[in-house]
Amino acid sequence: MQKTNYQFAYHVSQIAKLMYLGQTSKIKSYAATIDEKMQEKLHPWLSYTLANAHIGYPRDQGFQLSDHEACTMGWQAYYQHDYLIAHAYFVQAIENQDWQKFALNSALGLAKVYTRTGHWLAARDWCLYYLSVARQQSYHFEVAKGYGALAEIFLRASYANEALACFQTAYHLMPLGQGQQSRQYNFMASALMRNKEALRAEVLLHTSRQISRNILEIDPENQEALASLCHSTMRFYYLNSLQFDGYEPAAINTADERLMARIDVNNALIAAPLGLLQVAKGIACLPQDMTKAASHFAQAMRQFTPALVTEYQWAERLNASCLAGAASVDNKALKELFSLQAIAPPTIDIVLDQTWQKVPLDNQGFLPLLNAKTPTQLADLWTLFFI
Numbered sequence: 001m002q003k004t005n006y007q008f009a010y011h012v013s014q015i016a017k018l019m020y021l022g023q024t025s026k027i028k029s030y031a032a033t034i035d036e037k038m039q040e041k042l043h044p045w046l047s048y049t050l051a052n053a054h055i056g057y058p059r060d061q062g063f064q065l066s067d068h069e070a071c072t073m074g075w076q077a078y079y080q081h082d083y084l085i086a087h088a089y090f091v092q093a094i095e096n097q098d099w100q101k102f103a104l105n106s107a108l109g110l111a112k113v114y115t116r117t118g119h120w121l122a123a124r125d126w127c128l129y130y131l132s133v134a135r136q137q138s139y140h141f142e143v144a145k146g147y148g149a150l151a152e153i154f155l156r157a158s159y160a161n162e163a164l165a166c167f168q169t170a171y172h173l174m175p176l177g178q179g180q181q182s183r184q185y186n187f188m189a190s191a192l193m194r195n196k197e198a199l200r201a202e203v204l205l206h207t208s209r210q211i212s213r214n215i216l217e218i219d220p221e222n223q224e225a226l227a228s229l230c231h232s233t234m235r236f237y238y239l240n241s242l243q244f245d246g247y248e249p250a251a252i253n254t255a256d257e258r259l260m261a262r263i264d265v266n267n268a269l270i271a272a273p274l275g276l277l278q279v280a281k282g283i284a285c286l287p288q289d290m291t292k293a294a295s296h297f298a299q300a301m302r303q304f305t306p307a308l309v310t311e312y313q314w315a316e317r318l319n320a321s322c323l324a325g326a327a328s329v330d331n332k333a334l335k336e337l338f339s340l341q342a343i344a345p346p347t348i349d350i351v352l353d354q355t356w357q358k359v360p361l362d363n364q365g366f367l368p369l370l371n372a373k374t375p376t377q378l379a380d381l382w383t384l385f386f387i
Contacts, residue, residue: 007038011034011038014030015027015030015031018030070089070090070092070093071089071090071093071105071106071109073089074086074087074088074089074090074092074093074106074109075105075109077089078109078112078113078116079268079269080268080307081268081271081307081308081309082307083113083116083117083309083337083340084336084337084340086109086113087110087113087117087340090106090109090110090113091110091343093106093109094106094110104130104133104134104137104139104142107126107127107129107130107133107345108126108127108130108142108145108146108149110122110123110126110343110345111123111124111126111127111130111149111153112149114126114342114363115149115152115153115156116310117310117337117338117340117366118310118337118338118363118364118365118366118367119340119342119363119365120153120156120157120361120362120363120365121342121361121362121363122342122343122344122363123153124150124153124356124357124359124361125344125345126345127146127149127150127153128150128345128356128357129345129346129348130142130146130149131143131146131147131150132348133348134146140173141173141174143173144169144170144171144173144174145170146170147166147167147169147170147173148166148167148170148184148187150166150356151163151164151165151166151167151170151187151191152187152386153361154166154359155190155191155194155386156365156383156384156385156386157359157361157365158194158383159359160191160194160195161191161195162355162356162359163190163191163194164188164191164192164195166356167184167187167188167190167191168188170184170187171184171188181208181211182207182208182209182211182212182215182225182228182232183208183228183231185204185205185207185208185211185232186204186205186208186228186231186232186235188204189201189202189204189205189208189232189235189239190235190386190387192204193235193238193239193242193387194383196242198239198242198243201235201239202236202239205232205235205236205239208228208231208232209229209232209233209256211228212225212226212228212229212232213229213255213256213259216229216259220259220262221262223263223264223267223270226259226260226262226263226270227263227267227269227270227273229256229259229260230260230263230270230273230274230277231273233256233260233277234273234274234276234277234280234387235387237277237280237281237284238280238382238387241280241283241284271303271304271305271307271308272304272308272311272386274303275300275301275303275304275308275311275312275315276300276311276385276387278296278297278299278300278303278315279296279297279300279314279315279318279382280382281296282294282295282296282297282300282318282322283318283379283382286322286375286376286379287375287376290322290375291322293318293322293375294319294322294323297315297316297318297319297322298315298319300315301315301316301319306333309333309334309336309337310334310337310366310369310384310385311385312333313329313333313334313369314369314378314381314384314385316329317329317369317372317378318375318378318379321373321374321375321378322375331370334366334369334370337366338364338366338367342363365384366384368381368384369381369384
């Protein structure tokens with residue numbers, strides 16, 4: 001028994017080290033080397049740590065779950081884009097008496113759900129709570145993740161300077177040897193695009209793409225590198241369309257096309273950048289070729305699927321606006337997100353920086369999707385998304 005406990009602790013420490021370095025793609029490979037009995041013993045903790053890697057969660061909210069289980073289910077639902085179900089699980093997790101054992105994961109989960117549903121004021125408040133708890137417990141990688149999450153909120157709400165400051169903080173807090181450098185360059189490039197600093201954004205995107213290519217030369221099936229390559233490519237399309245009038249989408253070079261063909265279509269995390277890439281191509285065709293634009297928007301809808309509610313609704317409205325203003329767009333899915341009742345985080349004495357609390361935000365961030373009608377008005381809403 002003592003030997004088993006030692007082995008368990010050793011494996012947990014090795015996996016935690018990979019998490020600390022941001023090298024999550026290596027965790028599954030490491031776990032596969034462990035014997036089956038130990039894998040079974042590690043499974044509850046590992047499924048909690050890597051909730052985004054699991055699918056097939058139960059949808060019944062009626063049974064009792066521990067805070068541990070509810071938080072895990074929340075993350076599984078979130079990564080499958082079931083944000084209302086994820087919210088229900090996270091709320092269930094923090095209703096348990098000892099929920100603060102899992103304060104970091106539950107708080108970040110609520111911040112991310114509120115970000116994706118347009119409840120940006122609530123998202124910011126939960127993110128600041130998450131950051132405060134992470135700093136108290138000296139979880140440095142978690143602090144870096146928190147600043148990245150906070151930056152995304154500001155980016156979507158069009159506070160580019162605040163977003164850039166948070167992205168840069170996250171980048172500098174990443175431990176040496178971490179495995180997410182290309183992603184951080186993509187994120188900072190997004191904020192620079194909003195600030196009309198095109199050259200700086202372009203340099204970061206080129207660097208990000210090269211890092212991804214270098215990884216893929218060694219491991220052509222590395223899905224994290226493929227996702228990052230897709231993210232940087234997608235941002236290039238938006239950057240070029242902002243810089244040049246009458247822009248025609250530049251073809252992805254042949255080598256990158258071959259690499260991106262290896263993307264696992266079952267990976268729910270890749271649906272957003274692939275769909276946003278098609279939207280960018282469609283916007284570039286406006287207003288010269290409405291038929292071609294509509295074709296790209298239809299492809300984007302297939303990539304998003306209705307599960308990615310806001311992205312799908314955006315592409316659907318763009319598509320309808322190109323087809324003689326077809327008015328069959330259904331607002332029900334959006335209104336369900338708008339009606340989500342956000343809850344406030346606990347008060348905490350330690351706040352990392354009061355500056356972030358002063359930024360005016362609201363909880364109806366995606367409301368412009370209901371009001372924009374023309375292709376141009378709809379195209380201008382790209383700033384609502386993580387681009």
